[in-house]
Amino acid sequence: MSTPTSEVNAASQQQMLPESAAVTKQLIVQKFGGSSVSDADGVKRVAKRVVDAQRAGNEVVVVVSAMGDTTDELLDLASQVTDSAPAREMDMLLSAGERISMALLAMAINKLGASAQSFTGSQAGMITDGIHGKARIIDVDPHRIRTSLDKGHIAIVAGFQGMSRTTHEITTLGRGGSDTTAVALAAALEADVCEIYTDVDGIYTADPRVVHSARKIDTISSEEMLELAASGAKILHLRCVEYARRFGVPLHVRSSFSQNEGTWVIPSAEDKITTQEGVALEQPIISGVAHDRSEAKVTVVGVPDIPGKAAAIFQVIADAHSNIDMIVQNVSTHGTGKTDISFTLPIVEGAEALAALRAAQPDIGFENIEYNEKIGKLSLIGAGMRSHPGVSATFFKALSDAGININMISTSEIRISVVTHADLLDDAVRAIHKAFDLDSEVEATVYGGTGR
Amino acid sequence: MSTPTSEVNAASQQQMLPESAAVTKQLIVQKFGGSSVSDADGVKRVAKRVVDAQRAGNEVVVVVSAMGDTTDELLDLASQVTDSAPAREMDMLLSAGERISMALLAMAINKLGASAQSFTGSQAGMITDGIHGKARIIDVDPHRIRTSLDKGHIAIVAGFQGMSRTTHEITTLGRGGSDTTAVALAAALEADVCEIYTDVDGIYTADPRVVHSARKIDTISSEEMLELAASGAKILHLRCVEYARRFGVPLHVRSSFSQNEGTWVIPSAEDKITTQEGVALEQPIISGVAHDRSEAKVTVVGVPDIPGKAAAIFQVIADAHSNIDMIVQNVSTHGTGKTDISFTLPIVEGAEALAALRAAQPDIGFENIEYNEKIGKLSLIGAGMRSHPGVSATFFKALSDAGININMISTSEIRISVVTHADLLDDAVRAIHKAFDLDSEVEATVYGGTGR
Incomplete structure (x- = not known):
């Protein structure tokens, strides 16, 4: 992006992204974090956005985190009864947070005249290993989600949680868990795009709070995004980018407060950023x-x-x-x-x-x-x-x-x-x-x- | 109890109750309502009581309601996003309340050096019909609870909730739901007693707030208790007494604030309140x-x-x-x-x-x-x-x-x-x-x- 040709590159890349939603029916997975649903007004705002996406002709799956401070409040309650909570019980406790936000979001969507059903991680088929507090997804069986979509519903899924394959215990995925839930579902459902809604417009060339002149990146390869995330960029968690890259899921990181295009993270730079003659375009250094x-x-x-x-x-x-x-x-x-x-x-x-x-x-x-x-x-x-x-x-x-x-x-x-x-x-x-x-x-x- | 012989009767009945916990190992199901676990101190107090019961040599299963005001707070959140919440989503929302209280109780018990595991209604095998908001229990498969007890754990179960057999959706049981969960588990586990902890010492001859001279009843048949509950006595819900009577579960209604004996509700008056010669003792009118x-x-x-x-x-x-x-x-x-x-x-x-x-x-x-x-x-x-x-x-x-x-x-x-x-x-x-x-x-x- 530092060379004079970068704007041209960005435009070329843009044309190779999936077509706009109004043209073709797409399956979209949208992920909203806790700050987007911190109160009833936030829930209603997100509901509107989700319903708009469905009314534009798409199938929509929504992954949602716990509301604003819920997780902190639950952790505080736990600290009042013990200083050494068993990890199994901590997962049981924390997984309640997404149940609340997802049920409220489903209600708000129904209120708008659309139809939504919420699903826990276990109901959505998020199968994990048994390591409480930082479980890894080992399989996704989204048949209940697929059925819900087939019936015309919007499916709401609890982020951050799953069920252990061996013990059938409830697990949580740890940091970046909700993003990873969204990408894993997008992969399993073969979604056209996984939209990660956040409080900034996309990925920047540096943290805008440190570098005021930082620029929004229009498109980035998942390989580069992986390095950015591993290096401390906070917007996307490493696990989520890894997962998206491995399963070829296009990510669109955008703001839940605006309609602007955000940053597209494209699974394989080599495949996508080529001309029709197969010659790689010059990439930004x-x-x-x-x-x-x-x-x-x-x-x-x-x-x-x-x-x-x-x-x-x-x-x-x-x-x-x-x-x-x-x-x-x-x-x-x-x-x-x-x-x-x-x-x-x-x-x-x-x-x-x-x-x-x-x-x-x-x-x-x-x-x-x-x-x-x-x-x-x-x-x-x-x-x-x-x-x-x-x-x-x-x-x-x-x-x-x-x-x-x-x-x-x-x-x-x-x-x-x-x-x-x-x-x-x-x-x-x-x-x-x-x-x-x-x-x-x-x-x-x-x-x-x-x-x- | 109104005749001079009633004290004698009560004493005879008492001897036919299950032996004291210190003598024989019993399986006890204890149910605590929301007011008993309204805050961290309440959770810790209940934990102490539960651990004492286990240390006295018993196997203990605990059924717990949502903490104090949690249900009202969740209902309030729902009312902020919609005036017509789908019953399925309301059940999803409200069932989060017991997840919080049961996980906290398990943590508090572990903190006391005992070992506890918490289970959702669905994990505990509470199978219901599909009527959201007032589901009826149609089967109980407590194999995970049994396994947990066999490993020496105290099992904590979310009251008030189950899973629909046909749709696999999360359901709530409606009024009296947590008491009914406790009795149903006691029946399925063939427990020796189901203790219902409440904020009064037991069942009284009338509501003590209306009749200050009301007397605590030591023993009552489930037939009579059924009529009392159906007639508006608030301590035990009709469903719970019906279930206990049908499956022969002895109930012990007692206060979570004292160690006093409460009121025993005995499944079949005809069977229990007889002399060794098979002659029915004179019952209180x-x-x-x-x-x-x-x-x-x-x-x-x-x-x-x-x-x-x-x-x-x-x-x-x-x-x-x-x-x-x-x-x-x-x-x-x-x-x-x-x-x-x-x-x-x-x-x-x-x-x-x-x-x-x-x-x-x-x-x-x-x-x-x-x-x-x-x-x-x-x-x-x-x-x-x-x-x-x-x-x-x-x-x-x-x-x-x-x-x-x-x-x-x-x-x-x-x-x-x-x-x-x-x-x-x-x-x-x-x-x-x-x-x-x-x-x-x-x-x-x-x-x-x-x-x-």
Whole structure:
């Protein structure tokens, strides 16, 4: 998007998106977060939008999160009775939230003269594994949803929840769960599009609250979106993008407060962004800059430098169901046959991971653990950097010019990430956004509230 | 209980109740209403009581209603989005309430070092018909509960809800639903007792708020309890007593605020209250006085006095899912071949029943409908009245002496009911309670709050 040809590209891509709803009957999955249904007025507003989509000739499935503060209120109640709630019961408790919002939405839709039926995760056929609080979807059997659509209903589905295949227990999907529910249903129903409604107009080249000149992205490949989400962009959760990419579901991220086109996330850039002659159009070099303050850095000091020790450490972390992001292993410099291994993981998973590591210390035989939450991660993402070797040079020069010290570096084919001190992160984002000519001439529009 | 032998009788009956929990391992079903779990402290108090029952050596299943005001809050939310909520969605909405209370109770029990698992109505195997909002239980398959008990858990079950056998939709059981859930589970699990916890110490000879000298009943037959419940006694719902009687489940109605013995409701008076020689002990003539202000009187005026017309009227009411209580048909006095039919039904069902009747007016050919909500019903119940012919005389003389005008009369083998003007009802109850020597010498204890 940083080259003069980008507008042309965007227009070409637009024409290859699914046809407008008025022309062909489509199956649309719409997902609304908790801030969109925070009160009765929100529920009625969403109902209107859903009914409009059906009246335009489409089949509509709606995935909805719990209303506004419901989840926090339920967590507060739980904390009043215990400081150690069993995960099974926490899932039972939290899954009540979506029951409330989905039933109310169905009522509001019926009130508008359309017909809606609501379904729990289990009724909608969201089959998961048995890990309470962060279950993974392993199958979707949407036959009740299909039947409901066939009868002319709008189907409302509780986001964020499912049922364990083995134990038949109610599970919740954890962070990004409602988005993932929507995409999984869209895949299983072979929907034409999965619309993710949020409180911003789409995906931006950087967080508009940090970079006021950030630009909305019209179309992005799911490969790039995956890197953006993994790098801390909050709009779409990594799991949802992964799922959409794997099953070829087109995502349309848009605002529930406006009728504007948002950002289309297209499953496979290589397939879609080609001319009729099959020649790949020139892609924009850089899609955007993401940042993330939610991770902590763990350094395991003095690990015996023999095969299997790193694997043992990461097995401990995996067993604690923690997700490691960046990893750096130093070469053995002490002359002592020992090395240091550093990695980042979500701060919220830090305590549990540390406890698990400490328990394993005698077995693994490392010397010490260092833990630092005052870090920030900046990532530059762009499919075009594959064929533009100058990107790294520009990137590191910009950070150096801005006086930003770098802690860790990690790269993929289409991403460069660095860890800096948390306090320097915003400056770093602005420096990089500017260095790659991503700035827009108009300021971004940010609506109130934050999506779940 | 009004004769000098009654204390002896009560003592004999007591010995035939199930043995104390400390002696033999029992399966106990405990039901707690919304007022018992109105906040976190209530949940913790109930948890303590439940854990005590398990630690005394019993297997414990707990049925719980939604917390305090939850149902009202959910109804209020619904009324903000629609004035005509589909019954299916209302059930989906309201069933969320018990999910919250049961998960919190399970957490609180786990916090006390015991182990609990919560189950929705559907998970607990509460199979119902498909009538949303007032579904009837048609089968109970408690295998998940049985398994949970076998593993040493306390099983918590959502009251008031089930799943339709045919449609697999979530249903709610309507009024008295949580009590009925408890009794149905007790029957299916062959529990030794179903304890119904409430905010009073048990069943009284009359409502202690109306008759301050009312006495707590130690033991009552389910036959008599059925008549009391049908006659407006609020502590136990008719459905629950019917179910308990049919399946032989002993009920123990007691206070969640004290450790006192409450009232035992024994399934079959004839079976239990006998000596070893098989001779029936003398039963107390009268169990108690019930009153009810929740009904309205409908008079269908000028019904053609030909076979099938009464049946047609009651079919119309049945189709509107309304429950008729008392019925009086006048003899054809007009010389016109027409008669009047009066009946009572719950005020809350009045509007729908009237609408149904008016729609059927052309077919049935009656002249008019009169409707009166300012009525009250008084009922005197006692299994002993079968063999004591003087009861009716004493009853009507007492009302006459108190200057109470009688509107309708209906009797069964063990009950006399009359309808009076609503304003005279309390006086009538006190007059009858005194005339049958039911007054106690100590005032009844009434704890705060009202159960659901």
